[in-house]
Amino acid sequence: MLVRVRVERVTLDTATSRFVVILKDEERNRWLPIVVGSTEAQAIALQLENISPPRPLTHDLIKNVLESIDVDISRVIVNDLRENTYFALIGLQDNGETTDIDARPSDAIALALRMDAPIFVEESVMRRAGITEKDTSSGENEGVTTPGDRLEELNVSLRKAVEDERYEDAAQIRDEIQRIKASLRENID
Numbered sequence: 001m002l003v004r005v006r007v008e009r010v011t012l013d014t015a016t017s018r019f020v021v022i023l024k025d026e027e028r029n030r031w032l033p034i035v036v037g038s039t040e041a042q043a044i045a046l047q048l049e050n051i052s053p054p055r056p057l058t059h060d061l062i063k064n065v066l067e068s069i070d071v072d073i074s075r076v077i078v079n080d081l082r083e084n085t086y087f088a089l090i091g092l093q094d095n096g097e098t099t100d101i102d103a104r105p106s107d108a109i110a111l112a113l114r115m116d117a118p119i120f121v122e123e124s125v126m127r128r129a130g131i132t133e134k135d136t137s138s139g140e141n142e143g144v145t146t147p148g149d150r151l152e153e154l155n156v157s158l159r160k161a162v163e164d165e166r167y168e169d170a171a172q173i174r175d176e177i178q179r180i181k182a183s184l185r186e187n188i189d
Contacts, residue, residue, distance in 0.1 A: 002077060002120040005032065007109060010045045015166040021109060022167065023078070023121060030130040032078070032121055033167030034086050040106035047113040059110040066092070066115070073117040074098055076108040081125050091117075131162065131170055154180070 005023040008031065013020050019041035023032040036044070043059050046052075056064060066073070072093045077100075080087040088108040089100040103111075112119050121130075154177050161170035 001123040003027075003030075003123055003126050005119050005121050007044065007048060007113065007119070010036075010041045010048065011165050011167075013166050013168050014164070016168050018168065020165075020167045021106065023109075023119065025121070025126060025130070028132070030126060030132045032126060032130045033171060034078070034105050035168060036106035040104075040110055043110040044106070044113060047110065059107065059114055062111060063114045070094070073111060073115045075117055076103075076112040076119045078105050078108075078119075078121045078125055080122070081129055086125070086129075129171060131158075131167075131174055 003025050004027075005025050008022040008024040010019060010021050012018070013035070016035075018035050019038055020033045021036050021041070021044055023034065024030070025032070043057050046057070047059075053060070074091040074093040076091070077089045078086055079089050086105045088103045088105040090103045090108050090111060092099045092101060109119060111117070154173055158170055158173045158177065161167070161173055
């Protein structure tokens with residue numbers, strides 16, 4: 001299942017000095033942080049701010065080429081996450097035929113913004129890597145002693161990381177929370 005998202009913003013993760021694009025699922029109030037390079041972050045930020053550079057950037061050039069040969073981008077999908085690397089597909093539409101091509105999410109997002117194409121994330125990717133408000137609330141496992149205390153501590157850390165826009169740290173904390181919860185579920189079963 002595909003989840004439609006919008007680019008909420010591009011930010012600098014001050015803890016790691018890396019740029020992060022934040023995709024937001026409006027329906028379920030979830031965010032997907034994706035680390036991107038500085039060039040791609042700039043290309044996305046310029047488009048979000050409706051700033052036209054004096055000369056075309058690479059993504060502007062690709063847009064111009066696609067338009068000149070009458071090819072549209074039907075959609076962009078962040079479709080996989082393997083070994084902390086996101087993968088994306090760009091759906092090209094030419095004379096009613098759609099072809100998906102592999103792309104880095106940062107390039108796919110920059111192109112989608114320029115061509116007003118919808119952006120989607122596979123539900124499985126959003127479940128594995130997305131951040132929700134529920135992830136930042138504490139007190140879910142009050143009956144558990146040591147793991148519960150750890151969960152509470154992690155939830156506080158997660159909230160702080162999101163507030164400080166340290167999304168890479170937040171994703172690592174979220175993963176640890178999920179590991180502890182899975183371990184607790186296995187012990188119950």
